[in-house]
Amino acid sequence: MKQGDTRRSLLLAIPVFALLVWTVAYPNVAVIAGSFENGLGHWREFIASPADREALSTSIIISLASVVASLAIGVPLAFLLSRFDFPGRRILRAVATLPAALPPLVGVIAFLFLYGESGVVTRAIQRLFNMPEAPWRLTGVPAIIFVHAYTMYVYVYLFVSAGLERFDTTLDEAASGLGASGWQRLRYVTLPLLTPALAGSMLLVFMTSLGSFSAPYVFGGGIRVLATQIVSSKLNGSLGLAYVETTVLALSAVAGLALFRWLERKRKYTSSGKGSATRRVIRSRRAQIAAAVLATITVIVLVLPHLMVILVSFAVDGQWTTQVMPPAYTLDNYRRLFSEAELWRPIMNSLSMAVIATAANLIVCFVAAYLIVLRKFSGRRTLEVLVALPWAIPATAIALGLAATFNRNDLLSARVLLVGTFWILPLAYFVRGIPLVSTAIEGSLRQLDPALEDAARGLGGSWWLTMRKVVLPAARPGLVAGGLLAAVTAVGEFVAGVVLYTHANRPISMEILAQLRALAFGTASAYSVLLILLVLLMTLTARSFEERMA
């Protein structure tokens, strides 16, 4: 293109490329190189270890089972809510996405309080039927899948609902006009058209499950999965083995990614018509009652974890032992969070680290998205891969990569000592935020008609005026949405915290874990509620900002 623009694109591209290669690509190389540091030794160790083989197969089994369970809940719910009208539909719709708003560790401890061995539901049933011991134990593979299904069905539900909203109902009418039965319509028209939505959400569930750390960490019991195995190998000092495990986990994720992408691409349609949601009102009295009861139960199950955390946040620490419900309540937990310096510290840590990481994400990802969408240059594909990479690699693997790279000062191998300092966690949050923010900004910029940029330049607009008045306003919705997502993820982040935290920069999630270990359930819950409120506050701020600007 024009020479001046090419030079300016290069001026932007070089530092962004360098930063991404350094923080995203290089740590993976360091991990892979580390796994071969004494030839094939660590790999032999991995293959010979029954624990590691078990961890690999368990990881994959849990991930696949989580996909199936999420489909089993998400698909019927999406159909029910977008195709039928029944009493209780609106409330159910309002709470259907609630589980996704729980930071990962908070969801896990809510389940512990509800369905754990000494959880409220478990004890209530035990008392009710006068059983000598708890009716179940929330450990092992089923427990992990249970928690995954609860938090991850939301992806399936959202994708399929969106697919059904866009679905051209005249296609269904055409099929029934041609004599297709309800089952045939579902089998040959609706489901094939929903394949991209299904594949996309399955991919998301699979990747999230594979990298999931909190559920196996808390409920694992004797169960090993790769994500936790990596951390324990690192803590045991067998770094080489941890590198091998990280490489294997990352490879499994990339294989899963390729598989689902292939499935998604095999069936891709663009619907010609405009989607119109027509809901069938359920008329039969009996069906109405059944739907209402089912909706009520679902709403209760969905809301219960949130309510439970709120309830326990008022419980006096150390008092809740064998009773069904916590016996004594107090406001003290909250008061202490804000008055005791040691308890206030993690809150400030999480907030400041999330702000730093998100600010860096916004700047770097805006430049990357601008280059990817609006500039044509030879490195575009590489840049796309670089910004997508942290999404394909499980969080544990990212954290370990950073630990392996930024562990000493060495100019020759471009290493800086960040491990053990404040900066390592914001860096980890930044890396995890890259794909979220980039995708959001790219989406906004793709809606910008490239002719608008041409028009601005043709009218005499300088590069900077065009950027300020045309490109940035177009990117704004993506900046807000992506920034929100990155900040929410960072503030509740747990996995990178486990691997990289120090006492001085410990984030909220690490403090929750510490309080839980000290059996201070009330304080742990108060932190959790605070986390939920922070997420809520950020979401509302972002939304009102968008409304004011639009």
Added chain:
Amino acid sequence: MDEVLGREYQEQQARQVSAGSLALKGITRRFGDYVAVNDISFEVASGELLALIGASGSGKTTTLRIAAGYEHPDSGQVLFDGRDITALPPQKRGFGMVFQHYALFPHMNVEQNVGFGLEARGVAKQMRLEKARAALASVGLDHAGPRSIQSLSGGEQQRVALARALVIEPKVLLMDEPLSNLDPTLRQSTRDELRAMLHRVGVPALFVTHDQEDAFAIADRIALIKRGILQQLGTPEDLYDRPASLSVATFIGRATILPAEDLGDKVGVTIAGQRREFGATKPNGYSGILTSPHVVLRPDALEIARDGDETAWRGEVVNRRFTGGSAVYRVKVADGTVLEVESGEMRLREGDTTGVRVAREPLPMVAGE
């Protein structure tokens, strides 16, 4: 010689040749192996309206974008006022451009859109508003300033785009399919307005269209491009009555094109075994004998013959299309040739037998391809 007279003289000379004109010289643009624009040259004089016309993918838009500075030619020059501006970026050319889908900024209102070019030139806000309003008034949108782009109709958007291009007092006006998004009735009136306004502005104006009616109605001259190559450059009458090639004759207007004999200034036409001779013209005053000569029979160069006319070819009406003041008949003669005739004679119906004769000479002749 150059050394004696110096550079100034050269530039002065160039300016005399082309005061305020836009010229493209030997422009070529390749995309990989594909040659989108192949050695195209033309000049648009100050106040002149030139239409670039061709099928989609012919390279006309690429040519326009090269003139605007959005594309860089692989070889050739863009000259304004005799000065080489090939390397000048669009924001420094001071040209006004109207984009195909108008490219109005969706997040700005009408007067902010129109004022953008002035803002880029550092014009103060109050002045900007005044000028924007005056420009809007000149396109008949007096009070549209505070309106949002989304609330405008297609015709209004087109006018805003035009006002935005004109308010910067452009040295050249460039338009990419300026009428293609308008509905047919609006299109008719907009053509006349556009032509009048462009002549008033008095700068070289270059516009791209795939619609020859738009080109005929607005342009002073037309450049027909096919597969990146300039086929013919001339007035609308030139292209219609003296097409340079078979492809120009096919693309412009309707015609029955038949193999014929080149008899110098006459053409021999044989239809259904009956041979007739007519006065003829050749492309660009060509005087030699054409290879594989063809005759171009426009519907308006033929007429329905009176009964008993010995010079007419007789055939059956296979199709009749009413066009308002006249009718267009397709008449199939004995050897299967179908002749298209425009006539004020309205009484014929499909299935009737009639005679067809040449009404107007000379007939254009072109070489076969």
